[in-house]
Structure formats: structure tokens, C-alpha cells
Amino acid sequence: MGAVTSVPFQDDMHVVIVGGGYGGAYLTTLLRNKNFCKVTVIDPKDSMIHCVAALRACVQKGYAKKVFVPLKEIAGDSFVRGKAAKIDHENKTVILESGVKITYTHLVIATGTVSPFPGKIVSTHPNVSIEEGIKVYDDFVDEIAKSNHVVCVGGGPVGVELAGEIKTEFPTHEVTLIQSKNYLGSEKLKTDVKEAIVTGLEELGVKIMFGEHVQNMNELSLNKSMQGQVVKTESGKGIVADLVISCVGNRTNTDFCKDVFGSSLTDSGQLQVDEFFQVKGQEGVYAIGDVTNIVEEKLCYVAKYHAEYLTENWIADASDSKRKPYVPGDFMMLVPLGRNGGTGQVKGFTLGNVMVKYLKSKDLFSSKVWGDVGLKPPKT
The missing domain is CATH 3.50.50.60 (FAD/NAD(P)-binding domain)
Incomplete structure (x- = not known):
């Protein structure tokens, strides 16, 4: 996750991240660990949802414990639970449904996509708590059984x-x-x-x-x-x-910012960004993860790369260094077929059962995802 940067703490910089998914949670972790600037992450849920593990939670009771990563443990006091209802970019303010206003110098949209349950629970439970989410998946195991x-x-x-x-x-x-x-x-x-x-x-x-x-x-x-x-x-x-x-039925979760950033949205609701993740036509506004119009597969590890590039480029700006433009990497996808194997493609190479089981099928990246934000996954 990176050591503390040699660049001094940026007293005049407040990064507000709307969305605590893979990209938003990891960006929060990076900025806090590097002690780079003030950061606030906003999400209506109390967890980052590890969606990759959700499908196994559909068939094994208790596995859902690995799906819900507590945002309070990731972000501490930097986490604000609530739903962003409106962006007042002229006054650089995010307004929550509760009426709470949070001002920013830099805004990051990381609200991802919504798709049907059980792939993503937020389609049926947008404000889901960890306890509620575990029960929802455990109950679904019974429906399948x-x-x-x-x-x-x-x-x-x-x-x-x-x-x-x-x-x-x-x-x-x-x-x-x-x-x-x-x-x-x-x-x-x-x-x-x-x-x-x-x-x-x-x-x-x-x-x-x-x-x-x-x-x-x-x-x-x-x-x-x-x-x-x-x-x-x-x-x-x-x-x-x-x-x-x-x-x-995937759809991009950008309805809350259509009024103010509508000119920067594609017809499918994705935010148009440049090679530095800045939303086109919107100074000080960035987007990472599934909400961007970058032509690449929308996967969890890609959102992590976005967070890393954005962090390093802000550090480069603060140290008068050259920024590094983001270029999508080679296509990769691992497809588990149950917990005992699967297939996949990495840098043009085909992977078989043994390798896919080792890389993904066994724990569905749970150890990696929890570890990236400084936590250990619970035992099931």
C-alpha cells in the first residue's frame, strides 16, 4: 500500500470520495497511509462489498462474512455514512440526503455500477449493513438449497x-x-x-x-x-x-450527479475522463472504477490500479514531478467454475483448473482484497 510519502502533508487539500467500493476504499487507504492530505469517503453502506466473493456466499452459509469489509475499520474518522444526493460544484460541496454538507478541494466519483442481486446486493438493499447483508445471503442459501x-x-x-x-x-x-x-x-x-x-x-x-x-x-x-x-x-x-x-442488467451509478456533470456523461451514464482520471470539463473532479468511460474490462483489480495512479499523480503534482498517464493494461480474466477450478486468460495465456484454483477459486481474492486495506478476512 506504500509508505508515507516524503511530500509534506497537503494542508490545503481535502479529497472527498463518493463511493466506498474497491476503488474508493483503496484510494482512501492509500491517501491515509501516505499521510498525504485530508480525505473523506462517503457511502450509504457501512462496508466495502467484495462482490467477487458474493456468489459463493449464495451457496455456503457464513461465507458472507468475507463479502462485507467494514469501512469504519478501513477509514476510521474519514468515513461518513450517508448517501450523496447532490453535488454543488460551484461551492465545492457534496450534499447528503440527510442534509449534511461536506466541502472538498478534490472530488472523486467512485460509485461503481448496480446489477441484480445476488451479484450485487445494493440493487435490493442500497443502505445495507454488515449484519443485514450476511443474513440476506445466508437466507438465499436456503432458497437455493x-x-x-x-x-x-x-x-x-x-x-x-x-x-x-x-x-x-x-x-x-x-x-x-x-x-x-x-x-x-x-x-x-x-x-x-x-x-x-x-x-x-x-x-x-x-x-x-x-x-x-x-x-x-x-x-x-x-x-x-x-x-x-x-x-x-x-x-x-x-x-x-x-x-x-x-x-x-448492469447500470452505472451516476444518477446523483447528472444535474451538475451531465455534459460530462456518456449516453450510458459513464463519466468521461482523461488519462489522469479528471472528468472532462470539470476542474478538480475525478472518477475511478466502473463509472469511467475508459475502454477496459470493469473488474475489481482495475479499480485498484485507478486508485494507485490517481494517488501517485497527486503526489507528483505536489512535488513538481511529471505525472504518469494511465494506459489500460492487457486483458485478464479468471473464471472460477465452483471452488475446485475454472479457466482464465492472463496476458494472452490460457490458464487451467489448477492455476485458477490457486489464484482465485480457493478464496475468491478475499485475502488480497482485505489485505489491501490493511485488514484480515474473517474465518468462516
């Missing part, structure tokens, strides 16, 4: 990994994965990696339906065990399920 046929809609990383987790923990369950595209995971994956995902899931017993669009999602009771539900596709197929889980 009593469902003999589970349908996962969406074949991106969330759908793939969830299907693998369910079949690993409940091998007698029928699991169907419905994917509108003709591949699983990511379009950027090499052909042999895409094929390995399909092979791995089929070996677990997952049934995969490619090129199918579900047409009656709004009529289904999602995430609740209910016998006799019929998932209907546009091609006319009907799949009877006890449990239907949506794994599609």
Missing part, C-alpha cells in the same frame, strides 16, 4: 460463476444457464478459454442454452423458491424452474 431446478439468466461472468458454485455445492440440482449470445464469460476471451468455460460447466452438469432471450422476466418471482415457474424464451421454449436468478 430447496430448489431442485435453478435457472440463471445471463452468461456473463456472474451467471457462469454462479452456475458453477451452485452445481459444486448442490450437485444433484438441475441448473440451466440461459445466454442470449453465442459465448460465455466475455467477448474478449480467447476462443479456447470460451470453449473451456462451456466444457467445464457441462462437466459439472450445467445445461447451457445459447442464443435465447427470456421474454417474461417481469412476470417471474426472482430469487425466491417457487415451484412451477415457467421461463419463456422468444423462440418459444419454456423451462420449468423452482428458482430464477437474473444475472444481467
Whole structure:
């Protein structure tokens, strides 16, 4: 995380970070550890949510303890729990729903994306507490356990990994994965990696339906065990399920700043940033993580890189040194298929079961993510 910088503490600098996810929490940690400036991180939850581990929390009771990383332990007095309702950039103030006003010299938007539960719990519990979140996932384990046929809609990383987790923990369950595209995971994956995902899931017993669009999602009771539900596709197929889980529908969480930064937003709600993460047309405003329009895979380690670059460039500015522009790195993705293996791609190389289990499947980066913010993950 870096030692204390030789640059003096910046008395006239107050960095306010809206969003305590991977990028926001790590940026807070870096700035505090380097004793660089005053920092405040704002989030309506009391934790940084380690979403990568959330899918295993769906099938193993108690695993959710590793999902929720306490922001108070990460940030101490620098953490303010609340929801940013409005930005008054003319007066450099963040206004919370409670009416509390927090002034800044530098503003960082790190609010990420929202997607359906169970991939991200904030879609159903935006102000979730650690205790509540653990119970929500533990209760969901029960819903899966009593469902003999589970349908996962969406074949991106969330759908793939969830299907693998369910079949690993409940091998007698029928699991169907419905994917509108003709591949699983990511379009950027090499052909042999895409094929390995399909092979791995089929070996677990997952049934995969490619090129199918579900047409009656709004009529289904999602995430609740209910016998006799019929998932209907546009091609006319009907799949009877006890449990239907949506794994599609990411949206960028920038609604709160549309009024003031609307000219800097793309049509999809991402903030346009330059190579130094400054929001275009907005002096003193930065964005990191999933909310940016940088063309790269939106993954947790990428948000961490953003935080590192932003910190080092502020230190460079303070020491009259040259800033380093951010350039997206090589595409990498590890896809666990349950806790015993998976496949992936790193710098163009294909990884198999043994390596993916060692790197990710075993603990889903929990030790790394908690360690990056100076904490140890709880035992489950």
C-alpha cells in the first residue's frame, strides 16, 4: 500500500470520495497511509462489498462474512455514512440526503455500477449493513438449497460463476444457464478459454442454452423458491424452474450527479475522463472504477490500479514531478467454475483448473482484497 510519502502533508487539500467500493476504499487507504492530505469517503453502506466473493456466499452459509469489509475499520474518522444526493460544484460541496454538507478541494466519483442481486446486493438493499447483508445471503442459501431446478439468466461472468458454485455445492440440482449470445464469460476471451468455460460447466452438469432471450422476466418471482415457474424464451421454449436468478442488467451509478456533470456523461451514464482520471470539463473532479468511460474490462483489480495512479499523480503534482498517464493494461480474466477450478486468460495465456484454483477459486481474492486495506478476512 506504500509508505508515507516524503511530500509534506497537503494542508490545503481535502479529497472527498463518493463511493466506498474497491476503488474508493483503496484510494482512501492509500491517501491515509501516505499521510498525504485530508480525505473523506462517503457511502450509504457501512462496508466495502467484495462482490467477487458474493456468489459463493449464495451457496455456503457464513461465507458472507468475507463479502462485507467494514469501512469504519478501513477509514476510521474519514468515513461518513450517508448517501450523496447532490453535488454543488460551484461551492465545492457534496450534499447528503440527510442534509449534511461536506466541502472538498478534490472530488472523486467512485460509485461503481448496480446489477441484480445476488451479484450485487445494493440493487435490493442500497443502505445495507454488515449484519443485514450476511443474513440476506445466508437466507438465499436456503432458497437455493430447496430448489431442485435453478435457472440463471445471463452468461456473463456472474451467471457462469454462479452456475458453477451452485452445481459444486448442490450437485444433484438441475441448473440451466440461459445466454442470449453465442459465448460465455466475455467477448474478449480467447476462443479456447470460451470453449473451456462451456466444457467445464457441462462437466459439472450445467445445461447451457445459447442464443435465447427470456421474454417474461417481469412476470417471474426472482430469487425466491417457487415451484412451477415457467421461463419463456422468444423462440418459444419454456423451462420449468423452482428458482430464477437474473444475472444481467448492469447500470452505472451516476444518477446523483447528472444535474451538475451531465455534459460530462456518456449516453450510458459513464463519466468521461482523461488519462489522469479528471472528468472532462470539470476542474478538480475525478472518477475511478466502473463509472469511467475508459475502454477496459470493469473488474475489481482495475479499480485498484485507478486508485494507485490517481494517488501517485497527486503526489507528483505536489512535488513538481511529471505525472504518469494511465494506459489500460492487457486483458485478464479468471473464471472460477465452483471452488475446485475454472479457466482464465492472463496476458494472452490460457490458464487451467489448477492455476485458477490457486489464484482465485480457493478464496475468491478475499485475502488480497482485505489485505489491501490493511485488514484480515474473517474465518468462516
